[in-house]
Amino acid sequence: MRQKGTRMISAFLLCLALTLSGCSTQPPAESDSTPPSSSADSSAAEENQVAASPEEGVEIATNGGEIIAISALEHQDETAESVVYYTSQITPEAMVAIYQALGDGLSGENIAVKLSTGEPPASNYLDPALIADLVSLVDGTIVENNTAYGGQRSSTAMHYQVAEDHGFTEIADFVVLDEDGSVTLPVEGGTQLTENLVGAHFPEYDGYLVLSHFKGHTMAGMGGAIKNISIGMASQEGKCLIHTAGESHTSPWGGEQDPFLESMAEAGKSVMDALDGNMLFVSVMNHLSVDCDCDGNPAEPDMHDIGILASADPVALDQACVDLVYASQDDTASLIERMESRNAYHVLEHGEDIGLGSRTYRLVSIDE
Numbered sequence: 001m002r003q004k005g006t007r008m009i010s011a012f013l014l015c016l017a018l019t020l021s022g023c024s025t026q027p028p029a030e031s032d033s034t035p036p037s038s039s040a041d042s043s044a045a046e047e048n049q050v051a052a053s054p055e056e057g058v059e060i061a062t063n064g065g066e067i068i069a070i071s072a073l074e075h076q077d078e079t080a081e082s083v084v085y086y087t088s089q090i091t092p093e094a095m096v097a098i099y100q101a102l103g104d105g106l107s108g109e110n111i112a113v114k115l116s117t118g119e120p121p122a123s124n125y126l127d128p129a130l131i132a133d134l135v136s137l138v139d140g141t142i143v144e145n146n147t148a149y150g151g152q153r154s155s156t157a158m159h160y161q162v163a164e165d166h167g168f169t170e171i172a173d174f175v176v177l178d179e180d181g182s183v184t185l186p187v188e189g190g191t192q193l194t195e196n197l198v199g200a201h202f203p204e205y206d207g208y209l210v211l212s213h214f215k216g217h218t219m220a221g222m223g224g225a226i227k228n229i230s231i232g233m234a235s236q237e238g239k240c241l242i243h244t245a246g247e248s249h250t251s252p253w254g255g256e257q258d259p260f261l262e263s264m265a266e267a268g269k270s271v272m273d274a275l276d277g278n279m280l281f282v283s284v285m286n287h288l289s290v291d292c293d294c295d296g297n298p299a300e301p302d303m304h305d306i307g308i309l310a311s312a313d314p315v316a317l318d319q320a321c322v323d324l325v326y327a328s329q330d331d332t333a334s335l336i337e338r339m340e341s342r343n344a345y346h347v348l349e350h351g352e353d354i355g356l357g358s359r360t361y362r363l364v365s366i367d368e
Contacts, residue, residue, distance in 0.1 A: 064304025072327035082316035108206020113140035124287035178235035190266035197238030207278035216290035221344025225314035315357025
């Protein structure tokens with residue numbers, strides 16, 4: 001089913017939505033993994049950002065006006081093979097420019113644009129006006145999967161309506177990948193999963209442009225590129241499988257935290273493998289709430305917007321986003337607490353271990 005479009009949830013549905021999407025208000029058990037080092041006082045806010053120009057190749061400016069030294073990014077290495085491109089501009093033109101910085105782009109004629117359509121009524125999904133030019137450039141079809149909870153995107157008909165209401169059907173065709181069920185992808189080299197279930201329409205596309213809004217997440221700790229191609233790419237049945245580390249196809253309940261995070265990385269790798277790596281990733285660091293876009297009423301951000309990042313490596317991209325949060329002297333305390341309390345970095349550790357990508361990257365600014 002394809003649709004071109006034109007535009008509350010009950011308290012019960014919202015609560016259930018936040019829980020089953022991985023947005024449960026119950027924090028997971030503590031883990032022994034060590035998070036990236038931060039400044040001694042990461043909670044210190046700089047209300048008035050530094051009004052200075054960055055030194056080329058040594059510093060970058062954020063969208064909020066802060067200057068961050070490249071040397072403050074823990075996993076940045078000038079010799080790294082994985083490249084992450086950066087711009088402080090958050091505009092339609094910047095979205096196109098950072099995609100073009102990635103090189104030749106995606107191969108194939110049928111390109112999908114994977115994003116989150118956002119839970120009503122007020123989630124921080126990517127603004128269609130921000131991404132419209134880029135979606136048009138790749139001649140993409142916007143795709144998403146139904147949620148495994150009782151929100152307004154849990155059934156195909158409601159999901160198409162949300163996509164229309166949020167303006168996505170005005171800029172491109174929109175398809176719910178799992179409206180006709182699931183297909184199975186093998187998981188190679190995993191410790192938790194042997195299979196991953198994605199939407200039945202997933203194989204119809206030659207390549208995927210993955211547009212993510214980087215932010216916190218109540219269960220995963222953070223939401224970025226890896227979450228978008230794992231939980232986000234999974235069918236309703238597949239979401240249950242990831243949440244329970246392979247234990248259930250029908251219920252998302254009962255999973256432990258680290259096995260859940262490892263399952264996310266393994267599911268993401270199965271998607272990359274199925275496409276022979278024909279994926280590119282763009283992440284927008286704005287509206288940096290502790291809550292994800294599956295929360296229809298997210299907490300207000302405590303920190304300023306940072307910019308847009310892009311890479312062919314989802315692990316490097318997510319790691320660079322995390323490093324920028326830690327390097328910032330803005331009011332980062334709430335977002336860092338959300339990530340650390342959920343052991344969010346373990347998905348990056350496991351992703352690197354299984355070959356999904358590298359945590360070490362070279363940051364290249366495209367700003368003049």
